[in-house]
Amino acid sequence: MITLFLIDDHSLVRLGLSKILSRFDDIKILADFSSATEALAALGQNQPDIVLCDISLPEMDGIEFTKRAKDKYPNLKVIMLSSHKEEFYVLKSVEAKADGFLHKDVLENELIEAINRVHQGGSFYSQDISQIIINSFVNGDKPSIPQLSAREKEVLHFLVEGLSNKEIADKLYISSKTVDNHRANILKKLNLKNNVQLVRFAIEHKLV
16 A cells, blocks of 8 residues: 655645545555645654655745655655746755656656656656756756846845835836736746745845
8 A cells, every 4th residue: 555645735636636546546645735834744643655745835845845854754755746847846856855756737647657666666757857857967957047037036136125016116117017927927937836935035046
């Protein structure tokens, strides 16, 4: 029997995964979580074989969860299941010692293959994700942060300073709606959920 935790802040994703995996007698979902913080705390009481984890999560992202979980429970296996394929997040997941990385458009048979292979002590990366990893090792690349436009960088700078959308709009002579569109684009590019995560990310990676 392969036991799992599911971590995703979208209830429909968790429900869909649960429905798919429930059809397999040798797979059992012990619990599902909308937050990595809750999942990390639960590992102390009921540790699964594998955690299927999204990257973009509130409070603590999937990469940080993987680092902390692996540090505390070295035998735990983690498979990233993300809607993003950017090199930065793939390589950061590898650095965090994730055992696999799948895009959310993965087919059912590939998901089951990944779970089985990781459970047997191997690793699993879908073909396009594997190519990103291979290219990075061949070229000696370090994880590169997704590129922001000049205007997005200006908006990010003011967000880190704590300015409101209206204050940023006044400084840049654009509308508040345009500021909000830029903010949404930045969050999407960096695979973040909110301004708190955005500010933390910007400071940690010296974007401002």
